[in-house]
Amino acid sequence: MSDNKSFQDLFHAHDDHLHGEPTSFISKYIISYDHKVIAKQFLFFGLFWAFVGAFMSVLIRWALAFPGKAFPIVGSLLFPHTDGVIPPDAYTMLFTMHGTIMIFFAITPILIGTLGNFCIPLMIGARDMLFPWLNMASFWMTFAGGVVMFASLFVPLGASAVGWTSYPTLAHAQWSPGWGHSLWIISIFLMGNASIMGAINYIATIIRLRAPGLTAAKLPLTIWGLLLTAVLNALFIPVLAAGLLLLLMDRMFGTSFYLAAAISQNGTQGDPILYQHLFWIFGHPEVYIIILPAWGMVSDFLSFFSRKPAFGAKWTAGAFISITLLSTVVYGHHMFTTGMSPLLTGAFTTLTLLISIPSGIFFLNWLGTLWRGNIQFTSPMLFSLGVVITFGIGGLTGLHLGAVPTNLLLHNSYFVVGHFHLTMAVASLLGTYAAVYFWFPKMFGKMLSEKLAKIHFWTSFLPIMVIFVGMMVAGYAGMHRRIYNPYEYTYLEHLLFLNRYISLAAFLAFASQFIFLFNFFYSWKKGEVAGSNPWKVGTLEWTTPTPVPVHNFDVIPEVFNGPHEFSHPKLGDSRDWISQTEYLEGISTPV
Amino acid sequence: MNQKLVRILLSLVFLMSFGSMANDREMLNKQHPEADQLQVHTLGQRPEYGGESFLERYGPPENITEHGGHFDDVFAYVSWGVLIFFLAVVFGVVGFGWMYRSKPGRKAFYTTGLAEKKFTMVLDILFFITMDCYLIYFSVYDTKRFLMTVPQGPEVVEIQVMPQQWVWNFRYKGADGVFNTPDDIVTVNEMWVPNGKQVSLQIKSKDVIHGFMVPNVRRQVDAIPGQVSRIWFKPIKDGTYEIACMHLCGTAHYKMKGFMKVVDESDYQNWSREMSEWSAAKYDPDDARTHWGWQWGI
Numbered sequence A: 001m002s003d004n005k006s007f008q009d010l011f012h013a014h015d016d017h018l019h020g021e022p023t024s025f026i027s028k029y030i031i032s033y034d035h036k037v038i039a040k041q042f043l044f045f046g047l048f049w050a051f052v053g054a055f056m057s058v059l060i061r062w063a064l065a066f067p068g069k070a071f072p073i074v075g076s077l078l079f080p081h082t083d084g085v086i087p088p089d090a091y092t093m094l095f096t097m098h099g100t101i102m103i104f105f106a107i108t109p110i111l112i113g114t115l116g117n118f119c120i121p122l123m124i125g126a127r128d129m130l131f132p133w134l135n136m137a138s139f140w141m142t143f144a145g146g147v148v149m150f151a152s153l154f155v156p157l158g159a160s161a162v163g164w165t166s167y168p169t170l171a172h173a174q175w176s177p178g179w180g181h182s183l184w185i186i187s188i189f190l191m192g193n194a195s196i197m198g199a200i201n202y203i204a205t206i207i208r209l210r211a212p213g214l215t216a217a218k219l220p221l222t223i224w225g226l227l228l229t230a231v232l233n234a235l236f237i238p239v240l241a242a243g244l245l246l247l248l249m250d251r252m253f254g255t256s257f258y259l260a261a262a263i264s265q266n267g268t269q270g271d272p273i274l275y276q277h278l279f280w281i282f283g284h285p286e287v288y289i290i291i292l293p294a295w296g297m298v299s300d301f302l303s304f305f306s307r308k309p310a311f312g313a314k315w316t317a318g319a320f321i322s323i324t325l326l327s328t329v330v331y332g333h334h335m336f337t338t339g340m341s342p343l344l345t346g347a348f349t350t351l352t353l354l355i356s357i358p359s360g361i362f363f364l365n366w367l368g369t370l371w372r373g374n375i376q377f378t379s380p381m382l383f384s385l386g387v388v389i390t391f392g393i394g395g396l397t398g399l400h401l402g403a404v405p406t407n408l409l410l411h412n413s414y415f416v417v418g419h420f421h422l423t424m425a426v427a428s429l430l431g432t433y434a435a436v437y438f439w440f441p442k443m444f445g446k447m448l449s450e451k452l453a454k455i456h457f458w459t460s461f462l463p464i465m466v467i468f469v470g471m472m473v474a475g476y477a478g479m480h481r482r483i484y485n486p487y488e489y490t491y492l493e494h495l496l497f498l499n500r501y502i503s504l505a506a507f508l509a510f511a512s513q514f515i516f517l518f519n520f521f522y523s524w525k526k527g528e529v530a531g532s533n534p535w536k537v538g539t540l541e542w543t544t545p546t547p548v549p550v551h552n553f554d555v556i557p558e559v560f561n562g563p564h565e566f567s568h569p570k571l572g573d574s575r576d577w578i579s580q581t582e583y584l585e586g587i588s589t590p591v
Numbered sequence B: 001m002n003q004k005l006v007r008i009l010l011s012l013v014f015l016m017s018f019g020s021m022a023n024d025r026e027m028l029n030k031q032h033p034e035a036d037q038l039q040v041h042t043l044g045q046r047p048e049y050g051g052e053s054f055l056e057r058y059g060p061p062e063n064i065t066e067h068g069g070h071f072d073d074v075f076a077y078v079s080w081g082v083l084i085f086f087l088a089v090v091f092g093v094v095g096f097g098w099m100y101r102s103k104p105g106r107k108a109f110y111t112t113g114l115a116e117k118k119f120t121m122v123l124d125i126l127f128f129i130t131m132d133c134y135l136i137y138f139s140v141y142d143t144k145r146f147l148m149t150v151p152q153g154p155e156v157v158e159i160q161v162m163p164q165q166w167v168w169n170f171r172y173k174g175a176d177g178v179f180n181t182p183d184d185i186v187t188v189n190e191m192w193v194p195n196g197k198q199v200s201l202q203i204k205s206k207d208v209i210h211g212f213m214v215p216n217v218r219r220q221v222d223a224i225p226g227q228v229s230r231i232w233f234k235p236i237k238d239g240t241y242e243i244a245c246m247h248l249c250g251t252a253h254y255k256m257k258g259f260m261k262v263v264d265e266s267d268y269q270n271w272s273r274e275m276s277e278w279s280a281a282k283y284d285p286d287d288a289r290t291h292w293g294w295q296w297g298i
Helices: A002-018 A025-030 A035-065 A088-124 A132-152 A180-208 A221-253 A272-306 A313-327 A342-354 A356-370 A379-396 A398-402 A404-410 A414-444 A450-476 A490-526 B002-019 B021-031 B034-038 B068-099 B117-148 B251-255 B265-282
Strands: B157-164 B167-172 B185-188 B190-194 B199-203 B210-214 B219-223 B229-233 B239-245 B257-263
Touching (some): A035 A132, A035 A490, A088 A132, A088 A180, A088 A221, A088 A272, A088 A414, A088 B251, A132 A180, A180 A221, A221 A313, A272 A313, A272 A414, A313 A356, A342 A356, A342 A398, A342 A404, A342 B117, A379 A398, A379 A414, A379 A450, A379 B068, A398 A404, A398 A414, A398 B068, A398 B117, A404 B068, A404 B219, A414 A450, A414 A490, A450 A490, B068 B117, B157 B190, B157 B210, B157 B219, B167 B190, B167 B265, B185 B190, B219 B229
Parallel strands (some): B190 B257
Antiparallel strands (some): B157 B167, B199 B229, B210 B219, B210 B239
16 A cells, blocks of 8 residues: 555646646536546536437337337438338337447446546545546547447448347348448447546556555445446457457458358358357456446445445455456357357356356345345435346346256347346446436536436336336247337237337336436536535545535545445444544544 | 326326227238238237236247247246245335335444355355256256257258248258259248158358247257258147247348248148159259258268
8 A cells, every 4th residue: 555655646746737727618628637527528428329329219119119100200300211100221220229329328438437437536535547648538539439420320321230239241241231330330449449448547547546545345336346347348348349340351351250151252261150259258248347337336325325334345346356257258148049069058057147146145235235224215225226126137037048948048039138128228227327316416516306306216217117027028928139020920919019018118218318307407507506425425525525626635535434334333323424534443444 | 186197197098009909900910911821820829819818928929849848947937036036136125125214213233244144145045056056957958958969860851941131941852862952842931841750950041140930949049151050849739830030130130031831741741742843843953043052961
């Protein structure tokens, strides 16, 4: 730690005169080096794309619920050639772009970009990220990726239409011609680079810039989640980048890395399965990249609002670490149907199911945190409990898909769609909302309306359960994914009824997000002014004044307590929390 | 006032769903008139809405193979287990949330260290044994039983399948028992198999990746260009069943539907003989599109 301390003094001594208070509009809001401003940039970028992606899901659900009917109001503007009916090629583009946008341009920027940038320096007692320039570059490269992706929606022959997994050989120029998919690859490439920059920055910052006394055991679980996410990002995005680069060369320069000899133009032998390996080596850790920060935050929030220490916090962190390790060696369960060697399927099944052990540990720790607590149902707490429930059912149904017999039955069905939405989409979305409701007072200095937040929660959570549990039912009934009109198959005709209810729930959930948007912008302007510590929580970010000054901490704090020291018996009745920076005899450990 | 509002809203939702249901049925039937000709909707499928329990209505299509029921059993076991553990989570969240909700004067119980870990460990081990070990056992066991040993012998009906955008091509050996000869039977979108015989398929895609599945058979395999995939099963019930493409393969993926006709042994032999003779008679050496077979091999 002493080494750390001197390093930090050195760094911040420079930092103080390197960039003081920015003065011009551009240096303050556009090319900003301040992690708090970059966090907000990521937030608005992510909100824009989340709206686009969510609207696409509404179109998708419309096509499934009302096949052959014109989409109301804006349909004739979007699809003029078919009088507002969503045509099959547009449908294919819609679900491709919905998946891509939600994963890479909505959840990643908000959950990792915004909350990572905002929380890491504030929660570890640093004045900024270790590499502020890299941080700025990371946002603007993400932005460039967003611009390319947006442009790809308007090119001739349309946007990418091969599914977010972008499997060759469908992704080759012969079967998906035009610029759409090439731009898609370039955009993901840019986005991936931005993620690597961010990841390196997060890892370096968390390792080097922790305040004195902030040992691993005293680190909030949020930071643990963000750290492990960054590690996975730094390790596995390069694999995706390599896979996509080869695909781009196949598309544009006539190579045949992924083309079998029979169909390649130059007769050399490639293999489409190679791409699937490269993609899922990245793709399976990616779901943990997206969910780990949410797990960390939920673990913290459950403790904060039960007003008691996080149950078995060390074991929770240990469970996160072991899941991170396991997540790197289980990707094969995405490929059981490709004719994989039967020896490998058994190994991948075993490794996949082993994930349930650490998952069980942190799940029970979450319930243990609630046990005998003093639970306050604030909006972050409600959303956190929502994560526990949605991830509960989503994670458990992973058993069906990890095992070979049921995987052969359910692969590529709506069961999979329901499962992965509940785990990595909905659970991380609700986790993101919990985090935004929790840190909004620190970010913008105002409180969000609790009443609207609760309406938002219930009108999102209940429809979400209907949507995705309904999808799992449809999947077991045989409905396969990515089909424009399931009712082409007679054995799926009776699912129209179910699909219609799922869609109605989806429209309700979409509408409910406008409550959040209204709450966000209204409270930003006219909300109740938040104090510096409205939730009465002891982590370091709440020791700073609100609004947070550019350099966060006038004096780098010294940390004496863990992040979850609530209701300590020695505290007496006057209050139930201690700041991490308070030194109380008998409770704290000296630096 | 509130009750009235709720009632109006609920009836609107129901009207939206049911009101247009009749039209949709007509529209759906118009969309694929060929279904009427082939009479698929009467074979192995379920009747109109109503008269069934929820589980019956939303279960998968009828199982028609010897071992298909096993997949349903594993699914059922896992699903009940998942349901029990999920209910435990829900009771934990809702129950603790209710029991320990904030009240004036309540102070939370301060926990630290690992004193209460035993409960966690016991539950975790229980979960591991009941769910994980069961599934790992069946994954390995089923792999051995269904995926390792390709059925062979004169009794086995061997078929080569080559999907392309957006059609299923099937090839039978014909009378001479060898693939890639003039008497091969080549069909499009229609696969005939005899009832009660082991059927073994080799699948290779012509262009993009497709997925072969007959939902009534309960198993699927990907069709990949440049690589032979295998699947085998024993149908035990006559009827016409739909073959679905499970893998996104382009714009018309949703229309890539084939039919599997399970017929009596004698009917199959007649059909096979007639078709083989007809193929040999009509064989055109210049029609390159029909010469796509490969050596069977193992």
